[in-house]
Amino acid sequence: MREPFITLTTTVIPMELENVDTDQIIPARFLKATTREGFGDNLFRDWRYDGDGNPRPGFILNDPARRGEVLAAGKNFGCGSSREHAAWAIRDAGFRAVVSSHFADIFRNNALNNGLLPVQVPAGCLTRLFAILRERPDAPVTIDLERQRLRFEGEEQHFEISPYKKECLLKGYDDIDYLLGIREKIEEYEKQRTI
Amino acid sequence: MNTLFDKIWDAHVVETLPGGASVLYIDRHYIHEVTSPQAFEGLQQRGVEVFRPGQVTATPDHNIPTTRQHLPASDPLSREQLTALARNCARHGISIFKVGTPRHGIVHVTGPESGLTRPGMTIVCGDSHTSTHGAFGCVAFGIGTSEVEMVLASQCILQSKPGVMRVRVEGELPAGACSKDIILHVISRLGTGGGTGYFIEFAGSTIRALSMEARMTICNMSIEMGARGGMIAPDETTLAYLEGRPFAPRGVEWERAAERWRALRGDPGGRFDAEVTFRAAGIEPMITYGTNPGTAIPVGGVIPPDAERRALEYMGFHAGEPMIGKKIDHVFVGSCTNGRLEDLRAFAAVVKGRRKSPRVTAWIVPGSKEVERRAIEEGVRDTLAAAGFELRQPGCSACLAMNEDKIPPGKYCVATSNRNFEGRQGPGARTLLAGPLVAAAAAITGEIRDPREFM
Numbered sequence: 001m002r003e004p005f006i007t008l009t010t011t012v013i014p015m016e017l018e019n020v021d022t023d024q025i026i027p028a029r030f031l032k033a034t035t036r037e038g039f040g041d042n043l044f045r046d047w048r049y050d051g052d053g054n055p056r057p058g059f060i061l062n063d064p065a066r067r068g069e070v071l072a073a074g075k076n077f078g079c080g081s082s083r084e085h086a087a088w089a090i091r092d093a094g095f096r097a098v099v100s101s102h103f104a105d106i107f108r109n110n111a112l113n114n115g116l117l118p119v120q121v122p123a124g125c126l127t128r129l130f131a132i133l134r135e136r137p138d139a140p141v142t143i144d145l146e147r148q149r150l151r152f153e154g155e156e157q158h159f160e161i162s163p164y165k166k167e168c169l170l171k172g173y174d175d176i177d178y179l180l181g182i183r184e185k186i187e188e189y190e191k192q193r194t195i
Numbered sequence: 196m197n198t199l200f201d202k203i204w205d206a207h208v209v210e211t212l213p214g215g216a217s218v219l220y221i222d223r224h225y226i227h228e229v230t231s232p233q234a235f236e237g238l239q240q241r242g243v244e245v246f247r248p249g250q251v252t253a254t255p256d257h258n259i260p261t262t263r264q265h266l267p268a269s270d271p272l273s274r275e276q277l278t279a280l281a282r283n284c285a286r287h288g289i290s291i292f293k294v295g296t297p298r299h300g301i302v303h304v305t306g307p308e309s310g311l312t313r314p315g316m317t318i319v320c321g322d323s324h325t326s327t328h329g330a331f332g333c334v335a336f337g338i339g340t341s342e343v344e345m346v347l348a349s350q351c352i353l354q355s356k357p358g359v360m361r362v363r364v365e366g367e368l369p370a371g372a373c374s375k376d377i378i379l380h381v382i383s384r385l386g387t388g389g390g391t392g393y394f395i396e397f398a399g400s401t402i403r404a405l406s407m408e409a410r411m412t413i414c415n416m417s418i419e420m421g422a423r424g425g426m427i428a429p430d431e432t433t434l435a436y437l438e439g440r441p442f443a444p445r446g447v448e449w450e451r452a453a454e455r456w457r458a459l460r461g462d463p464g465g466r467f468d469a470e471v472t473f474r475a476a477g478i479e480p481m482i483t484y485g486t487n488p489g490t491a492i493p494v495g496g497v498i499p500p501d502a503e504r505r506a507l508e509y510m511g512f513h514a515g516e517p518m519i520g521k522k523i524d525h526v527f528v529g530s531c532t533n534g535r536l537e538d539l540r541a542f543a544a545v546v547k548g549r550r551k552s553p554r555v556t557a558w559i560v561p562g563s564k565e566v567e568r569r570a571i572e573e574g575v576r577d578t579l580a581a582a583g584f585e586l587r588q589p590g591c592s593a594c595l596a597m598n599e600d601k602i603p604p605g606k607y608c609v610a611t612s613n614r615n616f617e618g619r620q621g622p623g624a625r626t627l628l629a630g631p632l633v634a635a636a637a638a639i640t641g642e643i644r645d646p647r648e649f650m
Binding site: 019023046051080081083085102105109113165174175182183185186189190 | 229243246258270272339341351352392
């Protein structure tokens with residue numbers, strides 16, 4: 001059981017970049033742990049810190065005015081490597097959802113399997129969200145998973161999620177609980193399989 | 196009217212959930228040291244055993260050194276991951292291709308060459324380049340660690356069925372162009388998100404004429420355009436490659452399997468959700484200038500005016516500049532993309548009788564022990580040595596720089612691997628993706644050159 005996701009009202013950290021790949025989210029040299037914890041410290045490591053470990057002042061996560069549990073980023077977020085460490089790092093750093101106009105497939109699954117909600121919205125909606133956040137860094141958004149809505153400043157945007165995954169997130173269940181429950185059915189399948 | 200993808204997928208559906216997600220049965224599960232420890236930890240916390248250990252094969256590859264492999268990895272964290280993999284496999288009865296043994300190699304090289312990857316299978320691995328195995332007419336795709344845990348626990352995975360896109364390449368490939376150039380060309384046209392939501396079937400006369408190793412390079416990089424995976428229908432080339440491999444069926448079993456595999460094809464008129472055709476005649480040796488694999492241009496081309504500014508700043512390039520003549524510092528030949536015997540042969544053919552440029556540090560890394568063995572046997576290693584190149588030991592190496600093989604900050608590396616993201620080959624490293632021929636021309640001159648000059 002993990003913490004259910006029902007609704008969330010929070011501020012947003014905007015990252016106005018496209019094709020943010022998992023090598024940026026968590027560089028390969030930090031993938032050497034054998035547990036799932038602690039990856040948040042190295043989230044966006046090489047964008048956040050210089051070679052000596054000093055914070056880079058221009059990077060959005062280092063801006064003290066920016067706080068929030070939602071990350072918003074340009075299209076094709078999470079492309080590249082399948083490393084689930086990317087989803088763990090974002091979650092570990094305190095984010096509960098990512099808003100983008102497009103997610104890479106494997107990242108989307110990894111996020112959903114870790115209680116991190118990928119909210120995919122039309123490009124125009126994302127552009128408006130970015131514009132508002134440029135003006136008012138503390139503008140809040142609300143994500144209502146039950147009703148599949150993202151709300152901010154008078155705008156209400158529907159987003160898609162598979163009914164099964166939605167149920168899992170609302171209740172804090174995961175796929176393994178389900179698959180373990182149908183092992184007999186899997187054994188039946190194996191009897192007729194030819195390979 | 197089903198596509199080959201539909202047929203294989205549908206034959207593996209155990210059940211369909213409300214909303215359409217499939218419980219998909221997995222025939223073969225490859226694991227490695229980086230994305231599996233947390234999955235085993237999860238199983239232990241749940242008190243669950245591995246459901247079908249006989250269908251799981253492990254290979255340590257991401258972290259390992261590529262010299263002096265008889266010694267333990269020097270980094271204690273890498274060593275701990277490698278130890279954890281060995282321990283988890285021993286505890287659960289999973290076979291492992293240990294470092295230094297004849298079957299060891301990069302998971303996507305050793306799986307096919309050992310005959311474990313076979314047509315019609317569903318294959319997963321906690322690595323995005325699992326798409327490589329699609330070259331055998333498999334539905335093969337990369338997964339995350341939670342999904343690795345799912346498959347260990349149940350031999351199944353929950354997945355939504357993607358759409359199917361057909362990418363056809365037609366005609367004769369010009370001399371000097373190779374399969375890496377085909378896929379870089381395709382990605383440069385379709386974009387890094389061009390395949391998102393799709394599984395790609397590669398088809399057409401150009402693809403049919405390719406060897407299995409060349410087909411693997413194509414399928415390998417389908418993930419770089421966002422596709423879930425890529426596949427090529429099996430044919431006589433596929434069967435000839437598989438026959439006699441250590442784990443391939445033998446005798447009557449082989450005959451039966453071969454008959455089944457010959458019948459594995461999409462229906463004529465099968466419906467694709469998207470379709471695009473390329474002419475091979477226009478494909479030239481390619482190289483990337485930017486920080487994603489969609490930024491490839493012909494090696495003789497100039498950086499386009501609309502190139503992303505951020506990427507050019509990182510690379511230290513300017514729009515309008517030609518690629519030819521740019522100085523480079525490193526050359527990396529290897530990875531699951533281009534670390535096979537044909538790649539080493541192609542590289543060796545260009546450097547034969549020439550010398551490595553003194554300004555270049557070159558790492559030539561075979562994809563597996565088998566590739567290494569054959570490179571030694573047929574004299575490729577000697578050719579390389581005579582030109583000043585050392586053949587290292589197999590592993591993922593500088594493709595993702597998890598081991599010691601890192602490109603220093605600011606340095607340029609022509610790499611035959613699959614990703615040129617910022618910092619991919621080490622913090623600040625600047626990667627130019629290309630095929631083994633372009634890499635060879637760079638290695639002997641210390642700059643970007645057209646390999647056709649040397650052929």
